[in-house]
Amino acid sequence: MSVLLLRLAGPLQSWGSSARFTRRTTENAPTKSGVVGLLAAAQGRRRDADLSDLAALEFGVRIDQPGSRLRDFHTAHHSDTLKSMPLSERFYLADAVFVAGVSGEAGLVQRLYEALLEPVFLPYLGRRSCPPSRPVTIAEPLEGELEHVLREARWEASAWYRDKRTASFRRRGQEPPDDVRLDLLLDSPADPDRLPDISLRDLPMSFDPRHRRYGLRGVRTTETRVPIEPEARPSSPPPPHEPTSLLTPVTPRAD
Structure with a gap:
């Protein structure tokens, strides 16, 4: 396979399996539904498209950096009437890192890899407000x-999480594993x-919004x-980043 x-x-991820209402x-x-949704979006599949081939993929995930749970007290209102919507609680994982994997027929897996390199719809980590901070793909598909x-x-x-793990052992006078x-x-x-x-x-x-359906x-x-390998660090500091420099300057109006 x-x-x-x-x-x-x-920075934030949210993977709900029983999240409903407020x-x-x-x-x-x-x-699995979140990752399948990410792959389907990369391929440009619409919400009412057939998902049977993606749902049949074997799925697994490794927790490399568990992160911490964050609660958001959420308020919103309708844009047309300004009527308030129900208050809700939304939970996220902050600063988490996972390695997920899907396994299946080689042709399908290769097409998914190519779609992630040039996604039709941008990938997100469970919710549209949670973009990835690093490339989603790690390497080309592997056999096994x-x-x-x-x-x-x-x-x-x-890197900061690796340093934190190492420092915790040294504070106790122990050599890191x-x-x-x-x-x-x-x-x-x-x-x-x-x-x-x-x-x-x-x-x-x-994923049809008119009738979403999920199985057990x-x-x-x-x-x-997993061996602790040193994180590759840049040899020089990153270049200065000033996003507002790309905005068109406004010429002052002469009075």
């Missing part, structure tokens, strides 16, 4: 089993003799150990 790895990193929660890791590829992928945590233990969440095949560790209603059947998906949880 062919495996495509995705780097899901951003309380919009997030899971601790990307959902999804679990093995996820276990072998390099640690994608941010050579590897880090990470949680791994994988699709659990239907097996009457073994129940899944978790069940989520995040198997996408239709079993999840198996495990752990893996």
Whole structure:
């Protein structure tokens, strides 16, 4: 099978599997429906398009940097009538990094990789207000089993998070370990003799806004150990960034 790895990193992410009405929660890791939606958007599929080929992909995710939970007390109103909409709570994961993977037929996986390089609709991390801060693609598709590829992928945590982990050991007078233990969440095949560790209603059947439908998906949880490699740092400081310089200057009106 062919495996495509995705780097899901951003200031904010939100992956809801049971978020409804005025309380919009997030899971601790990307959902299959969220990642399938990202891939479908990159290909330019409309919300009422067939998703059966993407939903059939095997899915897994590794938690490289868990981040922290953030709560937003949300207010909004209708733009035409200025009538207030219901107050809501929205939850996000701040400063999280995940390595997600999908596995399936080589031709489909290759097309998904090419779509992510030139997406029709820009990718986002669960919600439109959550853009990625780093490229989503890590490498070209790889041959192998999804679990093995996820276990072998390099640690994608941010440099500051690596430094924080190392400093915590040194404060206790200990040498930092050579590897880090990470949680791994994988699709659990239907097996009457073994129940899944978790069940989520995040198997996408239709994104049609008139009738969104999701099925139950079993999840198996495990752990893996990944070597701690030094983060590649730039040899020179980044160039100065002044976005307002691109704006057209306004010429003062002579009185």
